[in-house]
Amino acid sequence: MIEPFIIRAIIAGVGIAIIAGAIGCFVVWRKMAYFGDSLAHSALLGVALGLVMGISTNLGTIIICSLFAVVLIWLQQKKILATDTLLGILAHSALSVGMVTLSLLEQSIDLHSYLFGDILAVSSAEIYFILFGGFFVLIFLYFNWSSFVLMTIDEKLAKAEGINIVFYQLLIMLLMTVVVAVSFKIVGLLLITSLLIIPAAAARQLANSPEKMAIISSLLAVLSVAIGVYSSLYLDTPSGPSIVVASTIIFITISVFSFIFKKNN
Amino acid sequence: MPSLIQAKDLCVTRHNKIILENVFIDVKKKDFITIIGPNGAGKSVFLECLMGSFIPDSGKIKRKDNLSVGYIPQNFSPERSMPISVERFLTLKKKFIPQELLNISKETNISGILDKNLANLSGGELQKVLLARSLLNNPELLILDEPAQNLDIKNQLNFYNLLNRIYKNRDISILMVSHDLHMVMSSTRKVVCLYHHVCCSGEPQIVAKDPEFISLFGNDMAKMMSVYQHTHNHSHQEILND
Numbered sequence: 001m002i003e004p005f006i007i008r009a010i011i012a013g014v015g016i017a018i019i020a021g022a023i024g025c026f027v028v029w030r031k032m033a034y035f036g037d038s039l040a041h042s043a044l045l046g047v048a049l050g051l052v053m054g055i056s057t058n059l060g061t062i063i064i065c066s067l068f069a070v071v072l073i074w075l076q077q078k079k080i081l082a083t084d085t086l087l088g089i090l091a092h093s094a095l096s097v098g099m100v101t102l103s104l105l106e107q108s109i110d111l112h113s114y115l116f117g118d119i120l121a122v123s124s125a126e127i128y129f130i131l132f133g134g135f136f137v138l139i140f141l142y143f144n145w146s147s148f149v150l151m152t153i154d155e156k157l158a159k160a161e162g163i164n165i166v167f168y169q170l171l172i173m174l175l176m177t178v179v180v181a182v183s184f185k186i187v188g189l190l191l192i193t194s195l196l197i198i199p200a201a202a203a204r205q206l207a208n209s210p211e212k213m214a215i216i217s218s219l220l221a222v223l224s225v226a227i228g229v230y231s232s233l234y235l236d237t238p239s240g241p242s243i244v245v246a247s248t249i250i251f252i253t254i255s256v257f258s259f260i261f262k263k264n265n
Numbered sequence: 266m267p268s269l270i271q272a273k274d275l276c277v278t279r280h281n282k283i284i285l286e287n288v289f290i291d292v293k294k295k296d297f298i299t300i301i302g303p304n305g306a307g308k309s310v311f312l313e314c315l316m317g318s319f320i321p322d323s324g325k326i327k328r329k330d331n332l333s334v335g336y337i338p339q340n341f342s343p344e345r346s347m348p349i350s351v352e353r354f355l356t357l358k359k360k361f362i363p364q365e366l367l368n369i370s371k372e373t374n375i376s377g378i379l380d381k382n383l384a385n386l387s388g389g390e391l392q393k394v395l396l397a398r399s400l401l402n403n404p405e406l407l408i409l410d411e412p413a414q415n416l417d418i419k420n421q422l423n424f425y426n427l428l429n430r431i432y433k434n435r436d437i438s439i440l441m442v443s444h445d446l447h448m449v450m451s452s453t454r455k456v457v458c459l460y461h462h463v464c465c466s467g468e469p470q471i472v473a474k475d476p477e478f479i480s481l482f483g484n485d486m487a488k489m490m491s492v493y494q495h496t497h498n499h500s501h502q503e504i505l506n507d
């Protein structure tokens with residue numbers, strides 16, 4: 001008999017892996033790794049907001065991360081500071097405000113599980129949240145795929161062909177926000193970016209089209225999550241780092257093989 | 266000849282700096298116009314205004330109804346981490362019939378590289394691919410922003426020859442920004458010299474003799490273009506210095 005929490009862990013893990021793998025390709029293509037990392041840092045403020053307001057911490061995370069993305073785009077347009085400076089300021093101040101707020105709260109929380117993920121903490125409500133969020137992300141990706149790809153290849157070209165660049169930039173950030181919000185409890189705030197970029201980077205070496213790269217990336221992410229969750233359950237290792245270790249091993253294996261067999265590309 | 270795009274009195278100011286001031290142009294059917302001007306003269310912004318992707322502060326732009334425009338951007342360098350074939354890139358968000366793709370690939374000499382990865386192309390190949398893409402919906406007007414900027418001299422020549430051939434064989438107008446003055450002067454019919462305002466315009470030989478042109482590009486450049494009489498009646502020194 002499989003325990004219900006294991007089934008929940010599997011559903012949650014697979015759901016997260018599929019969307020993280022697909023959105024991760026854009027993180028790699030558009031060089032948004034640092035953005036993803038910053039977004040995840042600010043999620044802790046979202047957790048604090050959720051607890052203070054008495055709403056779900058997932059909802060709190062979505063609110064704070066969306067705000068984060070909007071403020072970032074607004075500051076970017078001003079072009080006074082470089083993006084990585086802005087990200088550094090926003091991310092670490094949000095993380096710190098979140099930490100301070102959490103320490104002032106009466107209730108005790110398991111900080112470790114927020115930072116490094118805890119697959120056992122997944123509740124049924126969160127499963128729905130993951131499935132709904134994942135569905136939302138995939139639908140938007142699917143219907144805007146060519147626009148996203150064209151914009152990623154060249155923004156000027158996309159703009160000239162009538163694509164609203166700011167809108168799609170905002171949309172991709174919003175989708176990343178959802179991914180962070182639905183996955184931080186399993187992967188952990190500190191490690192979300194690796195689930196986004198490692199499977200995508202591994203898939204790059206096997207794919208010859210953007211679509212294939214996204215699909216392979218999702219499959220590799222599912223494999224990483226499966227191995228990670230399995231070892232987390234049976235070896236009692238933290239789920240986030242276990243997933244990342246699994247994806248790193250997959251990445252190295254694929255890199256070695258493609259180096260031997262292809263030589264270039 | 267009917268006009269494709271007419272722009273009048275375009276003004277753009279950004280961060281208290283004048284980028285465009287009363288700029289005008291009239292692109293007619295079968296025109297081949299090159300916009301020249303120093304860096305930061307507002308050339309790219311001007312093109313964006315014409316294409317409708319940048320709204321000028323004031324001025325009028327009149328476009329022919331249903332005008333189809335092909336565009337080649339400046340500094341095109343595709344992201345290496347995205348695997349995408351030339352063929353997929355060409356057809357991304359484009360409506361076309363398969364035969365058209367074949368014809369255009371032949372016309373631009375890229376039939377042999379259709380299944381190559383976009384990121385692995387040489388500079389010359391990339392520009393031909395961009396040209397092919399811009400031709401896919403059979404545009405009446407081709408707008409090119411420094412298309413040969415990063416090419417070596419041999420590839421520049423090839424590209425401009427190809428462009429000339431397309432101009433001759435198709436019912437198409439060309440509006441191009443270019444720094445390659447020697448090429449411009451030999452192949453373009455009309456030159457517009459832009460430095461925030463339209464300094465001068467007309468046939469290359471005439472523009473090369475214009476004092477505004479000489480003060481912008483220097484005597485040597487002007488000499489290269491044509492034999493001219495030195496008639497310096499005003500200078501751009503002030504503007505260039507601020």
